[in-house]
Amino acid sequence: xxxxxxxxxxxxxxxxxxxxxxxxKTAQRLTYHLLRAPDxxxxxxxxxxxxxxxxxxxxxxxxxxxxxxxxxxxxxxxRDATRLCVVEEPLDVLAIERTSEFRGAYHVLHxxxxxxxxxxxDRLRIRELLERVDxxxxxxxxxxxxxxxxxxxxxxxxxxxxxxxxxxxQVRSVTRIARGIPVGGDLExxxxxxxxxxxxGRRALAERSLP
Amino acid sequence: xxxxxxxxxxxxxxxxxxxxxxxxKTAQRLTYHLLRAPDxxxxxxxxxxxxxxxxxxxxxxxxxxxxxxxxxxxxxxxRDATRLCVVEEPLDVLAIERTSEFRGAYHVLHxxxxxxxxxxxDRLRIRELLERVDxxxxxxxxxxxxxxxxxxxxxxxxxxxxxxxxxxxQVRSVTRIARGIPVGGDLExxxxxxxxxxxxGRRALAERSLP
Numbered sequence: 001x002x003x004x005x006x007x008x009x010x011x012x013x014x015x016x017x018x019x020x021x022x023x024x025k026t027a028q029r030l031t032y033h034l035l036r037a038p039d040x041x042x043x044x045x046x047x048x049x050x051x052x053x054x055x056x057x058x059x060x061x062x063x064x065x066x067x068x069x070x071x072x073x074x075x076x077x078x079r080d081a082t083r084l085c086v087v088e089e090p091l092d093v094l095a096i097e098r099t100s101e102f103r104g105a106y107h108v109l110h111x112x113x114x115x116x117x118x119x120x121x122d123r124l125r126i127r128e129l130l131e132r133v134d135x136x137x138x139x140x141x142x143x144x145x146x147x148x149x150x151x152x153x154x155x156x157x158x159x160x161x162x163x164x165x166x167x168x169x170q171v172r173s174v175t176r177i178a179r180g181i182p183v184g185g186d187l188e189x190x191x192x193x194x195x196x197x198x199x200x201g202r203r204a205l206a207e208r209s210l211p
Numbered sequence: 212x213x214x215x216x217x218x219x220x221x222x223x224x225x226x227x228x229x230x231x232x233x234x235x236k237t238a239q240r241l242t243y244h245l246l247r248a249p250d251x252x253x254x255x256x257x258x259x260x261x262x263x264x265x266x267x268x269x270x271x272x273x274x275x276x277x278x279x280x281x282x283x284x285x286x287x288x289x290r291d292a293t294r295l296c297v298v299e300e301p302l303d304v305l306a307i308e309r310t311s312e313f314r315g316a317y318h319v320l321h322x323x324x325x326x327x328x329x330x331x332x333d334r335l336r337i338r339e340l341l342e343r344v345d346x347x348x349x350x351x352x353x354x355x356x357x358x359x360x361x362x363x364x365x366x367x368x369x370x371x372x373x374x375x376x377x378x379x380x381q382v383r384s385v386t387r388i389a390r391g392i393p394v395g396g397d398l399e400x401x402x403x404x405x406x407x408x409x410x411x412g413r414r415a416l417a418e419r420s421l422p
Contacts, residue, residue, distance in 0.1 A: 004308055006278040008266040012259040018252060020244050026232060032302050033231050034260065035267060035276060036321070041229060046260040048223040049245065053253050055219040056246055065246060067217040091243050097215055110247070 009035070061132070063108040063125045065090045073097075073106060080104045082136075082144040086129065086163065088112050088151060096149065104145075107132065112155035113162055119155075121162060129163070133170045143171040152179045152197075220246070272343070274319040274336045276301045284308075284317060291315045293347075293355040297340065297374065299323050299362060307360065315356075318343065323366035324373055330366075332373060340374070344381045354382040363390045363408075 005013070009031055016027035034042050058064070059071035066072070073079055073093070083104030087093055093106050109124040121127075136143050146167055150156035160176055167174050180198035181190050190198070216224070220242055227238035245253050269275070270282035277283070284290055284304070294315030298304055304317050320335040332338075347354050357378055361367035371387055378385050391409035392401050401409070 004283055004305065006267065006276065006283075008259065008262040008278070009276060011255075012263045015252075015256040015259040019241055019256075021237060021240065028302065028305075029232065030230055031263065032276075032300065035263060035301070039264070041226075042260060042264050044222075045226040045230075046257050048219070048226040049253060049257040049260070051219040052223045052242065052246060053250070056217065065217065065220060065243075067219070072215055072217075089243065090246070091239065094215065094239075 323370040
């Protein structure tokens with residue numbers, strides 16, 4: 001049976017299978033698809049793979065992906081450099097940019113603190129974040145706000161708490177994105193922790209003075 | 212926003228997105244994973260892709276994938292060449308081989324007849340199948356059985372019916388795999404057509420003569 005799957009096919013199945021979210025069945029299906037796909041399709045994928053590794057770099061200021069020493073956001077003079085949004089991954093930058101809610105700059109940590117996985121603060125771009133904050137303070141214009149937008153997971157919360165401690169006194173305001181019931185979601189199905197966060201994060205609808 | 216996704220990244224997302232079952236979100240996730248993956252992982256995938264196209268050929272007898280003019284099954288003298296199992300795709304061969312139920316040879320059509328998609332019999336390896344059957348008959352040893360194992364879909368059934376007609380009189384027996392309730396399945400949830408097939412395909416549990 002094993003000998004039926006010839007070596008180059010087995011190697012491609014294995015390579016696909018190593019990608020996150022791609023199981024052995026999907027890996028097999030993708031491989032057999034590419035075996036019969038037009039030559040241009042297979043070639044496009046292979047060359048895009050090589051190009052992405054050769055041409056993409058990380059922004060030397062915010063560590064977002066970039067095609068130049070500074071990424072498009074750090075290059076943009078229209079962005080408010082006094083507000084920094086700290087995220088775990090480059091994909092998070094894309095998600096936030098889609099909302100058009102934030103016009104400041106970013107800092108991509110490339111992960112979150114996770115002692116179980118052996119990821120300490122030194123494995124993330126935390127030193128570089130602290131240096132950016134220090135540099136601004138040393139220049140006499142400390143950052144107005146650092147928004148901690150790490151994921152609301154165990155690791156993301158731990159990272160936010162760690163950063164909050166390290167940043168205390170260095171910036172005017174350190175904030176954390178709200179955790180609560182997602183829009184369109186159902187209170188009934190919300191887990192306890194989310195519901196507790198939703199209560200803790202409650203806000204007055206409007207300021208009204210009693211008569 | 213669009214300018215945020217730099218060109219090589221956009222190209223890889225697009226190439227992944229073109230694969231079957233890979234949506235834009237998964238394509239994005241895979242791309243960002245490969246951006247940060249160890250160099251060896253990205254390189255292994257790219258080179259496996261190229262190798263699979265360069266080194267894999269189709270068996271000139273059964274059109275299964277192969278690394279030589281004849282595939283491992285067609286090369287195997289232990290296989291019963293008088294029984295032929297006709298399938299749509301190379302993956303079907305793997306699935307059947309896993310069962311160890313069949314010790315004959317295969318013929319891979321590379322698709323099924325689908326007028327809607329413009330796939331007629333001439334776009335499949337049907338001519339080659341008929342030639343194999345004819346050659347055996349001409350040599351004085353007609354095939355004992357041709358098992359039509361195309362999928363139980365509209366297209367697969369149409370293909371099986373078409374082949375049954377074309378093969379009539381050329382082989383001792385043309386059979387079709389059984390359609391019915393899958394093992395572990397639930398009658399209650401079976402669709403009507405499957406249930407009808409299950410009834411039509413019913414078999415006596417044992418031959419018993421009445422007293």
